[in-house]
Amino acid sequence: MTKMNEDEVPNSTCSDANTHFVQQNRFLSDVDHSTMNVDSFNQINYFSDHGRCVMTETTGYGTEQYPDTASMFSRVDKMMSYRESQRDINNLCEQLDSVEMIDDCSKERFNEPQSFKGNHGNHVAANIDASRIYLRDKDGDTLLHTAIILRDETLAMMFIGKAPSNTWLSFTNVLFQTPLHLSVLTDQPKVTRRLIVAGAEVDKRDKDGNTALHIACRQGQYKNVQNLLEPVRYHETKQNSYDIPYQTIPQDVSIKNYEGLTCLHLAASHGHLDIVSMLLDKDIDVNLKEGKTGRTILHNACLTCDLNQVKLLLRHRSCNINARTFCNV
Numbered sequence: 001m002t003k004m005n006e007d008e009v010p011n012s013t014c015s016d017a018n019t020h021f022v023q024q025n026r027f028l029s030d031v032d033h034s035t036m037n038v039d040s041f042n043q044i045n046y047f048s049d050h051g052r053c054v055m056t057e058t059t060g061y062g063t064e065q066y067p068d069t070a071s072m073f074s075r076v077d078k079m080m081s082y083r084e085s086q087r088d089i090n091n092l093c094e095q096l097d098s099v100e101m102i103d104d105c106s107k108e109r110f111n112e113p114q115s116f117k118g119n120h121g122n123h124v125a126a127n128i129d130a131s132r133i134y135l136r137d138k139d140g141d142t143l144l145h146t147a148i149i150l151r152d153e154t155l156a157m158m159f160i161g162k163a164p165s166n167t168w169l170s171f172t173n174v175l176f177q178t179p180l181h182l183s184v185l186t187d188q189p190k191v192t193r194r195l196i197v198a199g200a201e202v203d204k205r206d207k208d209g210n211t212a213l214h215i216a217c218r219q220g221q222y223k224n225v226q227n228l229l230e231p232v233r234y235h236e237t238k239q240n241s242y243d244i245p246y247q248t249i250p251q252d253v254s255i256k257n258y259e260g261l262t263c264l265h266l267a268a269s270h271g272h273l274d275i276v277s278m279l280l281d282k283d284i285d286v287n288l289k290e291g292k293t294g295r296t297i298l299h300n301a302c303l304t305c306d307l308n309q310v311k312l313l314l315r316h317r318s319c320n321i322n323a324r325t326f327c328n329v
Contacts, residue, residue: 130162140173148182148191156183156191166199166244176206184212189223197236199244202228203251209258213251217267217275225267225275229282253284260291268297273312280316287320294326 133143147155156179163169170178180200183191192212196202203211216224229250237244253263264284267275276297280286287296298319301309313319 128162130164130168133159133162134168134171136171136173140171140175142171142179144169144179145171145173145177145182148179148186148188151186151188153188153191156188157194160191160194160198161239161241163198165242169195169198169200170204172204172206176204178204178206178212180204180212181206181210181215184215184219184221184224184228187219187221187224189221189227192224193227194239196227196249197232197244198240199242199247202247202249203255205257209256211251211255211257211263213253213263214255214257214261214266217263217272217279218270220267220270220272220275222272222274222278225278229278250282253279253282254288256291260293262288262290264288265290265297265300268309269300271306271309273309276309276312286313286316286318287323289323289325294324296320296323298323299325 128143136142141149142159144156144159147159160169160179170180172178177185178200180192180195180202181204183195202213205211206215210218213225213228216228231249232244256262257266261269264276264279264286265288267279286298289296293299295303298310298313298321301313314321
């Protein structure tokens, strides 16, 4: 990680943050000044001022990555300079704890937000329109990303319902995480299922090449895996205000992450036999090979002397006990 000095982090509102990080959950940038009135501005400031200060590694970010919404992302500096004097949020991060949003964060590191508890907070959130909710900050996060990180299920559901189309639900941050990745990382099955029903792309990859199903299998999240394998039913789509395009669910389970591992390999290597059984019941090929070594999960179970897993695999008649690795072993 490259160390940065204070000069490289302009306008930071976290006075006590490490120089390794920049603030993520701050007032959303790149708002078109001409489309925003004072009331709308104050609503967003209310959300931003009472959110958590979430930190990520410093990474360059530009709206040119998202040409479909680039029209909303203009004149940042004008907007900030025009309103800076009217709203002081410099003490926000001095009062609240910060967390680093990385792929293997334990769920205990995410704190429940207190700012939108009660009727007033919910009223303010309900009146923020979609164009504000789905604006990205410098780290690529929308308010939906942040609500999921902070485990506020009510807000997350509200924001999902305000999406104008399914494509808005798959916006990625600088770590290439979609809201679906984050709902799995934070183990929120209801939010995961709602995103799938609303048309979020299930096969999007994060910076490590993992889909949401890879993460759920690795972490042993039975309910999330179940949600990601279950096709969307017609009655579920009635929650949406738009038609969702067809996508294959379950996803292509032969997809490998950048370590060459499939979802099946991740579940098996972490000892989640209930998830291995669920995957095999969905007719997933038990003989899938790792991308680097060519090993099947039977190879790995034998190497680790996992007798229970070996017995489970040998119950499947399609399991090839003569499979060879790339080293012809």
